[in-house]
Amino acid sequence: MSEPGPIVAVSPAREALRMFVRSPSAIFGICLLTMIVSIALLGPIMFVADPFDIAAAPLTRPGTSEAWLGTDQQGRDILTALIYGGRATLAVGATAACISVLIGITIGSLAGYFGSTIDDVLMRIAEFFQVLPALLFAMVVATLFKPTLTTVALAIGVVSWPSTARLARAEFLKLKELDYVAAEQVIGASRRRIIWGVILPNALPPLIVSATFAIGTAILFEASLSFLGLGDPNRMSWGLMIGSSRSYMLSAWWAVTFPGLMIFLTVLAVSLIGDGLNDALNPKLRERR
C-alpha cells in the first residue's frame, strides 16, 4: 500500500486538457478560431453597416480607400460582407453540428445499448440517410421549406448524423460489456442512468472529436448550399458571397477569394482543434509523443 501523502487527484479530463495545450497546432487552431469567432461576433457591433448596401462602384479593386477588399458586381463592400457573413456561416455550422451530434449520440447509444431489433431498426434508418446523397437531400429539404438559417441548419443536421451514430453505437457495444456497467446494475441503477450516466461519459472522448469535425463539415455544407443559391438569401454568408460572384470569378478574383479564404481558415482551425483533441483524448495516440 502506498504512503498516504498529499496526492493530487488527476481527473482524466484534466489530463487530456494538459495534453491538449501542449500541442502547438491545437493552440494555433484555438487562436485562429477565437479570432474568427470574435470578428464575427464583435465586428457587426463595432462596425455598423448593411452588407447589402452599395458602398462603391461595382467590381472596385481591393486597396482603395472606400473598399479595402474591393466590391462585388453589385458594388457591395467585401469586407463588410465578410464580417457580417461570418455570423450566419458560423451559426449554421455550429447549430447543424449540434443537431447532428445530438441525433447521432441518441440513436447510436440506444442502438448500441439495446442491440437486437432496436439496433437493427435504428441502424437501417441510419443507413438510409447514409446512402442518400447528402447534398441532394439537404437541397430538397432547403427547397421544400423556406430557406432560412434554421431550415438550412436542420437540413444539414438531419443528413449528417449517421457517422456519429455509428461511432456512438460502437462505443456502447464495447463499453456495455464492461464490469463497471454490471457493477452499476448491481447497485440498482436504472437503465436510463446506465445509458446516460455511466456509459455515455466513457464514450465521450471519440464523440467529442467527431463533433469537432462535424462543425467543419457543416460549415462546408452551408457554404455549398449557399453557393448553389439554396441558403437564406436575406442573410449574408460566405457561401452566398462566393455563389453570387461565381460568374465574375476570373475578372474579379477578390470577390470569391476572400470569402473562400475565410471558409478555409475556419475549417482549418476546427480541424486542428479536432486533431489536438483526438491526440489528447486517445490514450493510444498519446503515448507516441
Added chain:
Amino acid sequence: MADVLLAVEGLAVEFTGRAGTARVLNGVDLTVRAGETLGIVGESGCGKSMTALSILRLVPSPPGRIAAGRVVFKGTDLLAAPEDHVRDIRGNRIAMIFQEPMTSLNPVFTVGNQIGEGLRRHLGLSADAARARSIDLLTAVGIPAPEQRIDEYPHQLSGGMRQRVMIAMAIACEPALLIADEPTTALDVTVQAQIFDLLREVQARRGMGLILITHDMGAIAEMADRVAVMYGGRVVEEGAVADVLDRPQHPYTRGLIACVPAIDLTADPPGDLLEIPGVVPSIWELQTGCPFAERCAEVMPMCRQEMPPAYTVADGHAVRCWQRTGAAQ
C-alpha cells in the same frame, strides 16, 4: 437456527443460441441464513456466477432466460417481483462484488462519487452526507488517508485498494446479503488474506449473509460455514464445510479437494499435481444422466441414464451420486 435469508428453489436458466437451447442451470437449490457464509465451489462453467446473476435477476436476456424456479429473499420471490422492486433491492438489500477489481470501477468518476451513488439512491442522503459516509466506509475497509483517496480516480489505486473500494460500495447500504463472485482471484495471495479478513469482519459486525463463489477449496475451508459444490449447472453436494471437506461423498468433490496443491518440501521427488481428467461438458451438449459421468472414475452404467436424486448422507449433508444412493438401497 437463524432465519432463512435467501432460498433458491429449483432455479433453471436457459440460453438460446444458434445451436439450440442450453440449460446452464438445471434445478439449483440453495439456502443462506443471516450471518452465515455459503461457499459455492466448482470449475469454470459450472454455473456459479450464473447462479449469482440469477439471484439479482441480471441474467443477460436475450439470449438468457430464467426458465423455472424461485429466488425467495426475505419472503419475496425476486423472480416474480416487479422490476422496480428488484432495483430497490439491488445494492440496497443484496449487494455483489465482482472478480475483476481492475475493471469494476468506472474510470471517469472519482471513488467517492461511486461509493456515494448507492447511498444517495437508496438512502436518499445529500451529497455532503454521502461523502461523509463514504469516508467512514473507506476507513472501515482499511484504506489509508480516506479523505484524499475519496477524490481519486480508480486508475490511481492498486488492485487490492480497488477491491476494498468495491467492498465499501457493496456494504454502503448495509445489505442483508452480500454475493462475492471470486473476490480475490485477481489479487496477490497476501492481499487475498486481507480481503478475506475484511469480509469476515464486515460480516460479523453487520450480521450479513455471505455467498462466496470461488474455485479455491482453500478459500472455502477458511471462509465458509456451508458449501455447495456445483457441477454442470447442478448442486452435486452440499453440507457443512467440516462434513464436506472431511467426508466428501461425490467423486467430483473428492477430486477438487485432491487438486489443492500441498506445500510439502520433504516429499522427494515432489508430489505430482493432481487433476480431474477431462473438461466441464459444453452447455450445448445434450445431457442425460449425471453430467460428471464422462470424467468420473467410479462411473456405473446407471450414471449415464438418469440424474441421481439428492441423497442425505447425514444431517444437512446431501449428495447427488448413484454410488451413494445405490449403496443405501
